[in-house]
Amino acid sequence: NQNAFGYTPNVTLSLPLSAPCLPSQYHSLQSSPTISVTEPHLHQGNFDSPSPQDELRASGYYSSPRPNGAPALESPRIEITAYSQFAEEEVEESALPVAKRVNSIVTLTLPNADGYRDPSCLSPASSVSSRSCHSEASSYESSFSYNYDNSPQNSPWQSPSVSPKGSTLALPGDAHSPAGSPRTSITEDTWMGQRGSRPNSPCGAKRKYSFNGSGTPHNKYPYSPTHSPGLSPQTSPRLSVTDETWLPNTNQYTNSAILAAINALTTDGMVDLTEGIPTKARKTSLEHSAMLSLKVEPLSEEMGHSELCTEDRPGLKKEGGYGGGFLDVPQHPYSWAKPKTYISPSLPALDWQLPSSSGQYSLQIEVQPRSHHRAHYETEGSRGAVKALTGHPVVQLHGYMESEPLTLQLFIGTADDRLLRPHAFYQVHRITGKTVSTPSHEALHNNTKVLEIPLLPENNMRAIIDCAGILKLRNSDIELRKGETDIGRKNTRVRMVFRVHITQSSGRMVSLQASSNPIECSQRSAQELPLGHNFQPDSKVLFVEKAQDGHHLWETEAKVDRDGSKPNTLLVEVPPYRNQRLSTPVHVNFYVCNGKRKRSQYQRFTFVPATVPTIKTEPHDDFDSPLTLTPIILSGPGTGFSPVPPTPPPPPQRVSPKPAPVPPASPGPKLHSLSPTATTCALPLPPQQPLVVPPHVSIIQETPGRFAASPLSQPSTLNNGLQSPFSANATTTLPAPSASPLAPQPKERSRDEASVPSQALSVSIKQEPQELDQMYLDDGDSILSLHIVVSFGKTVLHLCVKAFFCVI
DNA sequence: CTTCTGGAAGTATTC
DNA sequence: TGGAATACTTCCAGA
Numbered sequence: 001n002q003n004a005f006g007y008t009p010n011v012t013l014s015l016p017l018s019a020p021c022l023p024s025q026y027h028s029l030q031s032s033p034t035i036s037v038t039e040p041h042l043h044q045g046n047f048d049s050p051s052p053q054d055e056l057r058a059s060g061y062y063s064s065p066r067p068n069g070a071p072a073l074e075s076p077r078i079e080i081t082a083y084s085q086f087a088e089e090e091v092e093e094s095a096l097p098v099a100k101r102v103n104s105i106v107t108l109t110l111p112n113a114d115g116y117r118d119p120s121c122l123s124p125a126s127s128v129s130s131r132s133c134h135s136e137a138s139s140y141e142s143s144f145s146y147n148y149d150n151s152p153q154n155s156p157w158q159s160p161s162v163s164p165k166g167s168t169l170a171l172p173g174d175a176h177s178p179a180g181s182p183r184t185s186i187t188e189d190t191w192m193g194q195r196g197s198r199p200n201s202p203c204g205a206k207r208k209y210s211f212n213g214s215g216t217p218h219n220k221y222p223y224s225p226t227h228s229p230g231l232s233p234q235t236s237p238r239l240s241v242t243d244e245t246w247l248p249n250t251n252q253y254t255n256s257a258i259l260a261a262i263n264a265l266t267t268d269g270m271v272d273l274t275e276g277i278p279t280k281a282r283k284t285s286l287e288h289s290a291m292l293s294l295k296v297e298p299l300s301e302e303m304g305h306s307e308l309c310t311e312d313r314p315g316l317k318k319e320g321g322y323g324g325g326f327l328d329v330p331q332h333p334y335s336w337a338k339p340k341t342y343i344s345p346s347l348p349a350l351d352w353q354l355p356s357s358s359g360q361y362s363l364q365i366e367v368q369p370r371s372h373h374r375a376h377y378e379t380e381g382s383r384g385a386v387k388a389l390t391g392h393p394v395v396q397l398h399g400y401m402e403s404e405p406l407t408l409q410l411f412i413g414t415a416d417d418r419l420l421r422p423h424a425f426y427q428v429h430r431i432t433g434k435t436v437s438t439p440s441h442e443a444l445h446n447n448t449k450v451l452e453i454p455l456l457p458e459n460n461m462r463a464i465i466d467c468a469g470i471l472k473l474r475n476s477d478i479e480l481r482k483g484e485t486d487i488g489r490k491n492t493r494v495r496m497v498f499r500v501h502i503t504q505s506s507g508r509m510v511s512l513q514a515s516s517n518p519i520e521c522s523q524r525s526a527q528e529l530p531l532g533h534n535f536q537p538d539s540k541v542l543f544v545e546k547a548q549d550g551h552h553l554w555e556t557e558a559k560v561d562r563d564g565s566k567p568n569t570l571l572v573e574v575p576p577y578r579n580q581r582l583s584t585p586v587h588v589n590f591y592v593c594n595g596k597r598k599r600s601q602y603q604r605f606t607f608v609p610a611t612v613p614t615i616k617t618e619p620h621d622d623f624d625s626p627l628t629l630t631p632i633i634l635s636g637p638g639t640g641f642s643p644v645p646p647t648p649p650p651p652p653q654r655v656s657p658k659p660a661p662v663p664p665a666s667p668g669p670k671l672h673s674l675s676p677t678a679t680t681c682a683l684p685l686p687p688q689q690p691l692v693v694p695p696h697v698s699i700i701q702e703t704p705g706r707f708a709a710s711p712l713s714q715p716s717t718l719n720n721g722l723q724s725p726f727s728a729n730a731t732t733t734l735p736a737p738s739a740s741p742l743a744p745q746p747k748e749r750s751r752d753e754a755s756v757p758s759q760a761l762s763v764s765i766k767q768e769p770q771e772l773d774q775m776y777l778d779d780g781d782s783i784l785s786l787h788i789v790v791s792f793g794k795t796v797l798h799l800c801v802k803a804f805f806c807v808i
Numbered sequence: 809c810t811t812c813t814g815g816a817a818g819t820a821t822t823c
Numbered sequence: 824t825g826g827a828a829t830a831c832t833t834c835c836a837g838a
Binding site: 374376381382383384433476489523527 | 810811812813814815816820821822
């Protein structure tokens, strides 16, 4: 657990405090889980792991993971969190005239040498072109930016109602004061110079990827504290969590919080006591406190924003300053002038786990992004928007009947085995241009860039995400940030995370979140790893069973049928389980291997007793929708390939993410949807079905996302996910999952198979629709063959399952 | 001329 | 400890 929750962004210090009069509206947020609400089990795909900690937090999704397992405090509290430099920038950009803004940025205090030259604001990251620092686009965007900085999450001291310049209530560091105070100036040239030079690599020399960072030669650090482009020492939310992890005891923790508070109140400009020292080389409570800024969670946050607790808080939107004449830029097609729909002060931190549905509302990713998208560096031009197999990702909010438009937020999150959180090495990048149909604008939430997209009732609260690209930040830059514990190397998988905040008539706000399937962002990985394609002649498929202690109990290479394989297709025969007489389902894993370090993620495969003829494919992370069939032969992607000696080092076992309820299989003559979260095809099975090899093989594949709720009545050819009952999120990863070797592994899951009907052959697929090109059943030789053809970009994964039964 | 991409060379880290 | 293998970034060039 320590590892799993050892660090989490944000949160950290939770001190019981008396809550100042809080607006009821906000109070409810904190005190009631309703804000983010809903029962845990409803969140499929949003939780990475149902750990005890999670349970503890079940009552409020807002709470961040606590490494020590301490339950989140229910009462008002103050969180001490790294302050985001971005917030500041945000303010400036959105509230000040361009000229002024630039100037302000230029004068930002750069207490943190290792500051992350945040691309997001000053840089290319936020502009249409990643190469331009202050492009028109950038300016334009900023005019629409919300002032996240004012969010209580960022600073309890700043009131959203503060003037656009936020000249008052400056936080610990002047750096956060938009108005800007005397500081070292940073010109664009300077900025450019830094980022432009390859040597940017902070260390210049080889770096050690040790968490303690002791190996980081800070003296070689090229960045001068005063030159860092607007990076505040506090850095990311992760800092907090990290702090917790580092802090051995509560006392220290508390002290740190107090120090932080003191600093926040008395320091003019962040004073980094340890300035100059490599972040990772100095993780002491004191140090942290120095970098921390007070942060109040929703509940207590209000205290600092009481004035904002009213229905109308246009102030939060920069339009105030914007409309007030600060900026004279063209109006965006979409009017963001509906403050009511946006209440930043109460927005949950990005690292908080939120449900995808609550009550009548459900935020779903209708069309999943492709399994890989090459992210671009700041030194490169944009590499375009993230795409889906067919078009672009699509997100829709279901159950919302109001006429008020809402704002859909999008940020790039992690895709590892830990709780979802903003990815430190990737940022969403706004894409504009004639090919983009969806308006958007960028905002900053701590160190995370957030793309805000309108969700309009007239569009059925559905948005086509064709405006989001992914920017890759240099590992060296990020790793040196104070508090950053993640390493970038081989940490190239991300997820698009969508959020929507709905303010109900009661005043309560419901925040929902839906995360996409993992997306591989590195060029290399996308070209070499078995991502659903990239199958090579020597690719092999291995089945592995591991004991709890990690050692291998069984391992065998699956036989590949080259004759039956087609280009980009691997036809694999599921090997018989070592024990032909199972009494209970057995979980094993399989993966595709293209070479020594080129392996796909583990894919779960479950052998079940003959009485339960089902196959479920369970792709990694997020899904609940299983594909249950009675298979004998499983065909995968790739072209035929020859067996190779197995070489599987047991990858880290993944902790089961969200407790996805297994849809109850309902026996019936036809395919139909069994649950809102998964489409299931249930076919009646012959009473006594003869099974070959393994009496019954169960493949469970899961993927995060949503599914078509419509019943599948025609087990015939299905075209593209969108129309397929299996649509919704089909990802697939059967034989060739898309993942990096180091990527998260299949997590423990025991619930899935449990739902397998004993008398019905059920097939449920929950994958990216766009990736599921077609599915059809054909009756041949009394053997029902279920073919699932899933395309991964250029390649196609062909899953063929044959069973001795007939479709009725 | 700019942006989008696919490739791949050059550099940094690991093995 | 040096070379090979990998992974990460930066460049190039064509569309």
